[in-house]
Amino acid sequence: MKTIIKYILAVPLMLCFSSCLDEHPKDQLDQEAIYNNADNIYKNAVASLYNYIGSNQESEGLQGTCRGIYDYNTLTTDEAMIPIRGGDWYDGGLWENMYQHKWNANDINLYNVWKYLFKVIVISNQSLSIIDSHKTLLSAEQTRDFTAEVRAVRALFYYYAMDMFGRVPIVTSYDVKLEQVTQSERSEVFKFIVDELQDVAPQLADEHSNKEGNYYGRVTRPVANFLLAKLTLNAEIYTDDNWTDGKRQDGKSIYFNVNGEKKNAWETCIWYCEQLRQEGYELESDYASNFAVHNENSKENIFTIVR
Structure with missing residues (x-):
């Protein structure tokens, strides 16, 4: 009898799990519903990139957020400094290390800046892929203009990556595999950014x-x-x-x-x-x-x- 009860209970449980696994969340839209016309393509593949220029997260945002691009470009120079009063603003030596140029590869805040910049670069590549795959819904002019704006945003973020880190990978495809990514010299990245901006500026x-x-x-x-x-x-x-040889x-x-x-x-x-x-x-x-x-x-x- 117990065995029969076990089987009886198991059937509805299995059906429940099957139903749950096949669930369709109501807070997510199907991709084709998001990119179903020119207006939505612009909003979700181009305009959405501007959400990443600012941020409320530390180490993210192009300006204004703590422990991010602004701090690493300002507090590492004589433009500004953060005085330590007692234990206030010491923060484990963060600001002192910035001013004395003592950060290293284990600096989590600097790593977060890197992740932020390349996250937006990857999303920009995804946007270019979306525009290309939905160009049948766009006029030739819309395809050109949307593509130009995304490439310009990507160039902006590449500028900050190149300015802060020097040698960085140039990745222009959303489908590129990690093992295919190689580091480029700073001069190569610089030329890439200039070429991109010159190419898209007229559009x-x-x-x-x-x-x-x-x-x-x-x-x-x-x-x-x-x-x-x-x-x-x-x-x-x-x-x-070679910025260590004293020649330029x-x-x-x-x-x-x-x-x-x-x-x-x-x-x-x-x-x-x-x-x-x-x-x-x-x-x-x-x-x-x-x-x-x-x-x-x-x-x-x-x-x-x-x-």
Whole structure:
């Protein structure tokens, strides 16, 4: 009798487990419902990337969050410091180690910054794959514009990764296997970022992203021009793969193709700053120490650039 009861109880339990395993969560949407038209493709594959620019998590976000990119770029220099008063703000020596350049490969906060940057790069690659696989729902212009904006966002995050870590992998496919990923020299990553921004800039919206409206906070053409100016201003650093030998290539001998013209790093930087000026932006000269850019022939001071 006990055996019969066991079998009777086992049947509904098995049916229950089978039903639970076959459950369809109501808080998740089917992928085809998410990417079923141009508007949803933009919202979920392009606009969603901007959620990662800011963050409420430590070590994440491009600016403003604690123990992240801003701190590692500011508190490691003489721009700012965090004084320790008694036991306050010591935090296990975190800020002191930053200021004294004593971080190492076991620094969990620095590792979290790395994970954050490459998480967004991988998600950007996924977005490019989604746009490509759903391009039958998009016009040729939409496919071009959506792709350009995602590539520009990815280039922005590659800039921060390259600036902070030097040698990083260049991964442009969402389906690449881990064993296929190799480290690239900083100069290679620098060239990749410049090429990407130059290639997509003409397809980006020629709008101010600092003004309220549809383009507020987005990577537009002026953003790309600003980033290109910043990259070429620091070309001497970013093209130097052996930064321990005390030697560095002069910016006058580092060349770029700008609209079919060959320009050195300083000329290229000036050209992109001029594009920003024509867009209605102004360069601030009272924000930080000045960097004077000189014309190679006349040696006249053209204007002042700051970080």
